[in-house]
Amino acid sequence: MKDFWVFGYGSLMWRPGFDFVESKRARLHGFHRSLCIYSHVYRGTAEKPGLVLGLDAGGFCDGMAFKVTEDATQKVVDYLREREQVNNVYLEKMQTVELEDGSSAQAIVYVADCTHAQYASALSIEAAAQIVAAASGIAGPNHEYVSATLEHLQQMGVRDEGLERVWHFVNTHWSK
Secondary structure, three states: HHHHHHOOOOHHHHHOOOOEEEEEEEEEEEEEEEEEEOOOOOOOOOOOEEEEEEEEEEEEEEEEEEEEEEHHHHHHHHHHHHOOOOOOOOOEEEEEEEEOOOOOEEEEEEEEEEOOEEEOOOOOHHHHHHHHHOOOOOOEEHHHHHHHHHHHHHHOOOOOOHHHHHHHHHHHHHHH
């Protein structure tokens, strides 16, 4: 594999965890960001799952693309698989992303596997917010994940109304 890109739409945007030589805002068509994955490790437990982001079918998603050099390919792919495939809830795909400069590139993306037991289909804003407010895993409280993602999106000038509605509900109904 030659130089390649990794598309981040959640914590990969603000904590990629791997070496890259370039980063650009990017858009992926055909998928949208959604709190559609029950987290049993990073932001919740099997007994009290949290919710993390996945790419769900339809629409588009604005995020960040990170360029990785050919000599770092195996190390980065191994890292991503260890991080993103803990419970095999994501499908690793190569997809075309539009970069902010108008060019396009092939990028590794992690798409929600809607057949997986941890796929959280069609939760209401209230149900999602209640989970986010109460869950915590090895990476910390679930609400910190949502807050950090929203903060990064705001810095990029990106609105995610669904995530914002969940966050608003967390703050107005379950904040400590």
